[in-house]
Amino acid sequence: MAGAPQSQGTVSGPARTPPPNGGAPRQGEQALGAASGSPLAGAPRQSEQAPGASTAASRTGAPRQSEPSRAPVSTPGASRRADTSTGVSFPRPHGLLTDSSPPTRSDAALTGPPRRADPNAEPLRTPPSSTPAGTLVAVTACPTGIAHTFMAAEALTRAARAKGYAIRVETQGSVGAKNTLTPEEIAQADAVIIGADTHVSTERFAGKRLLQTSVGEALKQADRVVEQALALPEPADAVRPSVLPTGTSVKAEPAGAYKHLLTGVSFMLPFVVAGGLLLALSFVFGIDAYKQPGTLPAALKGIGDAAFALMVPALAGYLAYSIADRPGLAPGFIGGMLAQQLNAGFLGGIAAGFLAGFVARTLRDRIRLPANLEGLKPVLVIPLLSALIVGLLMTYVIGAPVAALMGALTRFLTGMSGANAVLLGLLLGAMVAFDTGGPINKAAYAFAVGLLGSNTFTPMAAVMVAGMTPPLGLALATVVAKSRFTLQEREAGKAAAVLGLAFITEGAIPYAARDPLRVIPSIVFGSAVAGAVSMGFGCALRAPHGGVFVLAIPNAVAPLGPYVLALVAGTLATTLALVVLKKPLATPPTP
Numbered sequence: 001m002a003g004a005p006q007s008q009g010t011v012s013g014p015a016r017t018p019p020p021n022g023g024a025p026r027q028g029e030q031a032l033g034a035a036s037g038s039p040l041a042g043a044p045r046q047s048e049q050a051p052g053a054s055t056a057a058s059r060t061g062a063p064r065q066s067e068p069s070r071a072p073v074s075t076p077g078a079s080r081r082a083d084t085s086t087g088v089s090f091p092r093p094h095g096l097l098t099d100s101s102p103p104t105r106s107d108a109a110l111t112g113p114p115r116r117a118d119p120n121a122e123p124l125r126t127p128p129s130s131t132p133a134g135t136l137v138a139v140t141a142c143p144t145g146i147a148h149t150f151m152a153a154e155a156l157t158r159a160a161r162a163k164g165y166a167i168r169v170e171t172q173g174s175v176g177a178k179n180t181l182t183p184e185e186i187a188q189a190d191a192v193i194i195g196a197d198t199h200v201s202t203e204r205f206a207g208k209r210l211l212q213t214s215v216g217e218a219l220k221q222a223d224r225v226v227e228q229a230l231a232l233p234e235p236a237d238a239v240r241p242s243v244l245p246t247g248t249s250v251k252a253e254p255a256g257a258y259k260h261l262l263t264g265v266s267f268m269l270p271f272v273v274a275g276g277l278l279l280a281l282s283f284v285f286g287i288d289a290y291k292q293p294g295t296l297p298a299a300l301k302g303i304g305d306a307a308f309a310l311m312v313p314a315l316a317g318y319l320a321y322s323i324a325d326r327p328g329l330a331p332g333f334i335g336g337m338l339a340q341q342l343n344a345g346f347l348g349g350i351a352a353g354f355l356a357g358f359v360a361r362t363l364r365d366r367i368r369l370p371a372n373l374e375g376l377k378p379v380l381v382i383p384l385l386s387a388l389i390v391g392l393l394m395t396y397v398i399g400a401p402v403a404a405l406m407g408a409l410t411r412f413l414t415g416m417s418g419a420n421a422v423l424l425g426l427l428l429g430a431m432v433a434f435d436t437g438g439p440i441n442k443a444a445y446a447f448a449v450g451l452l453g454s455n456t457f458t459p460m461a462a463v464m465v466a467g468m469t470p471p472l473g474l475a476l477a478t479v480v481a482k483s484r485f486t487l488q489e490r491e492a493g494k495a496a497a498v499l500g501l502a503f504i505t506e507g508a509i510p511y512a513a514r515d516p517l518r519v520i521p522s523i524v525f526g527s528a529v530a531g532a533v534s535m536g537f538g539c540a541l542r543a544p545h546g547g548v549f550v551l552a553i554p555n556a557v558a559p560l561g562p563y564v565l566a567l568v569a570g571t572l573a574t575t576l577a578l579v580v581l582k583k584p585l586a587t588p589p590t591p
Helices: 055-060 105-111 148-162 183-188 215-220 222-231 257-282 296-309 311-324 326-341 345-366 376-414 419-434 439-452 458-480 487-501 505-514 516-536 547-552 560-581
Strands: 080-082 089-091 134-141 165-173 176-178 191-196 209-213 242-245
Touching: 134 148, 134 183, 134 215, 134 222, 148 165, 148 191, 148 215, 148 222, 148 505, 191 215, 191 222, 209 222, 215 222, 215 505, 257 296, 257 311, 257 345, 257 439, 296 311, 311 326, 311 345, 326 345, 326 376, 345 376, 345 439, 419 439, 419 458, 419 505, 419 516, 439 458, 458 487, 458 505, 458 516, 458 547, 458 560, 487 505, 487 547, 505 516, 516 560, 547 560
Parallel strands: 134 165, 134 191, 191 209, 209 242
Antiparallel strands: 080 089, 165 176
């Protein structure tokens, strides 16, 4: 672009060599913005007063006639520029760049020294690189709401930002929803991702492209999940969202039985935790102290029993809620309470939950009433009919057989000893570590938690100790076998140790994802050893979570010594297997 035309006599004398700072004003130049008052404009030279000067030159910094090209030297990070000939410092112009990046050499060459601001000039635009390619929103949830929920949210955030997309993730953890999505954020989103193993309502996402997948998939395959969400077609209408489960290209099917079950388990857990620990505290004052009415031990025992009494109804109620939404809650809780009264245990609660959910959903979808009576359906018709059907079936058909099955299972597990107990511990331990928070892990955990309501505590002890050893064994291996791990893995071992102590098996996931053929067999072996030792000694645990921190509560674990031995044995077995299976790195990491 041509420079601005100059009036005669504006440049006199020989051309001067530009100062070393490449952009400092010459002698006689006023301080930046002194003439115009604009923070973006440089002061004009004494002879630069021709009214016909091109405004383009002030924006582009093209050289004037007889003016030598300026050296494109940048001064990134400098807040002021100094004139070497006068010693006067000039403030660095603000607002020329819309992002925080320091000016480069090419920037300096194009913009040149500060010029007078043109009030008619177009506003500077944000560089395309800083503008998101689009917007995503997501929801993550897992049954326990402790680890997978937040790890999946972090993975989705990294994957979306790497592709140039802005994303906001709502986490539905154990303490409720965090970073809740607003209607405005949902309306602006190009697509929605739900990574959850529990029920997440999709009503607020109507009319949006919606991808539903498991929380484990969102954690381990975040890049692929984001790509599939963006590849979804636009919804055919504004009422139903376009839905695609990960790994398929067909319309989404209703959530499976596994997801419904885990929803019930996640809502049941607080009752189990509170009930188990309160019962344990009631024994601190003596094994029979609660038998004295009006005493603190008696009160603690009563509260704990009440919490356990609500365990099965909560399981059934929220399992039905996952299937039929709100219409399933009432028949689910009623069926669960009947299962509790009939001594059908958690198996009866599961049966009642599925029955109530499908009955309520069928009634909701099939019953048609006149428009003026439609309001009676959710408040009268569905609750009455669903509770009646579920109650009669539980009382006369389902309750007694399931109660007999539950009694047989309880007697079998209670009477286990020796080789049978060790084999059960091996099986439960291996299941816990096999997929570190996946379906097999959650199946073993749900089985152990359900038995707590029947006063069967040994499987819970085996499951928890087996879930602690994978991250603990990996953390120890990064210390004793440093040559087999990268510097990043060794640093992550410190966090894995803390997660392991808190019974968060997911601390092993990064290692298993990088080297599954060696890490997974190692942690399965260690967890199987821990579970077998725990069951072999008959260790009992009254709380379903807490890790080593629950050991400080009297009577929560008994016997305590063998349980600690099981934890140590499983950790050492995991570390030993890792040392044997993993080979030293080709390039040892520097300390």
